[in-house]
Amino acid sequence: xxxxxxxxxxxxxxxxxxxxxxxxxxxxxxxxxxxxxxxxxxxxxxxxxxxxxxxxxxxxxxxxxxxxxxxxxxxxxxxxxxxxx
Ligand SMILES: [Zn+2]
Numbered sequence: 001x002x003x004x005x006x007x008x009x010x011x012x013x014x015x016x017x018x019x020x021x022x023x024x025x026x027x028x029x030x031x032x033x034x035x036x037x038x039x040x041x042x043x044x045x046x047x048x049x050x051x052x053x054x055x056x057x058x059x060x061x062x063x064x065x066x067x068x069x070x071x072x073x074x075x076x077x078x079x080x081x082x083x084x085x
């Protein structure tokens with residue numbers, strides 16, 4: 001399997017299973033590794049628990065993923081609410 005044009009972090013932190021994914025919160029916007037059939041990679045989190053509920057920013061489709069699957073597909077945050085008031 002060949003990795004695409006993914007940048008490697010200069011800090012050398014491996015991004016296999018991002019620990020960041022564990023901090024996901026409702027209203028976060030996240031980018032996943034695989035695109036939704038509509039072509040969008042970006043999702044808004046609508047529910048957090050044992051399962052992660054997400055709404056596609058491209059087509060507004062809602063899905064529920066087990067947390068383990070979510071963490072595997074997670075790529076990065078577009079916006080992340082940890083430090084809010
Ligand atoms: Zn979609």
